Amino acid sequence: MTNYTQIVDNYQRDGVVKLSAFFSEQLVTEVRAELERYMRDDLPSKPADARSLEPDGKTVRNLWRLELHSDYFRELAASERITSLVGELVGGEPVLAAVETFNKPARVGSAVPYHQDNAYFCRTPPDMLTLWVAIDPVTTENGAIYFIKGSHKFGLLPTKPSGVTGNSIGLAEPPTVPRSEQFCATLEPGDATIHHCEAIHHSDPNRTDQSRLGLLFVFRGAHTKVDEELRTVYSAAQTATPPA
Numbered sequence: 001m002t003n004y005t006q007i008v009d010n011y012q013r014d015g016v017v018k019l020s021a022f023f024s025e026q027l028v029t030e031v032r033a034e035l036e037r038y039m040r041d042d043l044p045s046k047p048a049d050a051r052s053l054e055p056d057g058k059t060v061r062n063l064w065r066l067e068l069h070s071d072y073f074r075e076l077a078a079s080e081r082i083t084s085l086v087g088e089l090v091g092g093e094p095v096l097a098a099v100e101t102f103n104k105p106a107r108v109g110s111a112v113p114y115h116q117d118n119a120y121f122c123r124t125p126p127d128m129l130t131l132w133v134a135i136d137p138v139t140t141e142n143g144a145i146y147f148i149k150g151s152h153k154f155g156l157l158p159t160k161p162s163g164v165t166g167n168s169i170g171l172a173e174p175p176t177v178p179r180s181e182q183f184c185a186t187l188e189p190g191d192a193t194i195h196h197c198e199a200i201h202h203s204d205p206n207r208t209d210q211s212r213l214g215l216l217f218v219f220r221g222a223h224t225k226v227d228e229e230l231r232t233v234y235s236a237a238q239t240a241t242p243p244a
């Protein structure tokens with residue numbers, strides 16, 4: 001059995017942890033091919049809330065609900081490699097909440113505003129996380145995610161609708177921690193990060209010619225419940241820029 005002690009310690013202390021070579025080169029190639037196939041063959045017949053587009057109105061920004069729309073991704077999320085690790089981090093039985101992508105396509109990939117995911121997930125206690133796997137190289141130029149380490153201990157901060165399609169709700173005030181003190185998650189394909197649902201993070205637009213595709217698995221502890229107050233606030237933001 002793999003020993004996850006170091007990962008668990010870092011996750012609990014920082015709210016974010018990096019995993020090198022979490023997916024093999026072969027698995028990254030397979031995932032990329034399956035995403036391309038899904039977008040070409042399946043997505044056109046899926047409901048509108050299966051994706052968000054970039055402001056150009058044609059390039060996919062996010063795929064949503066892959067756990068419902070794709071046997072391949074639902075099965076991948078159930079693999080022992082993933083569930084054994086996240087089970088150590090969500091404080092109980094892990095339940096898959098979502099499989100999705102943040103494509104950050106070349107040249108048109110839009111920014112992700114400062115936010116805490118639990119403003120979207122609306123769970124209490126906040127025992128929920130995202131495993132973010134790099135399918136493309138992730139660099140400071142093409143839109144790496146910046147995290148504020150330790151911010152998962154701040155509680156959920158005030159929010160406001162962001163007006164950004166795919167990221168409808170953000171922090172009311174950007175944090176004062178300078179970028180130079182934030183953790184910039186540059187990654188090779190197959191590397192991953194795991195972040196807590198109240199860790200503050202954001203990413204820049206992609207103006208480069210290199211796409212920055214990430215595959216995300218969201219898990220919660222089975223014991224978590226919906227926080228109705230949070231849900232009401234999120235629904236209002238989501239109505240302005242559906243589906244997410």
Ligand SMILES: O=C(O)CCC(=O)C(=O)O
Nearest residue numbers: 102112117130145203214
């Ligand atoms: O991929 C990105 O740039 C942002 C992802 C994100 O916000 C998240 O994983 O919660």
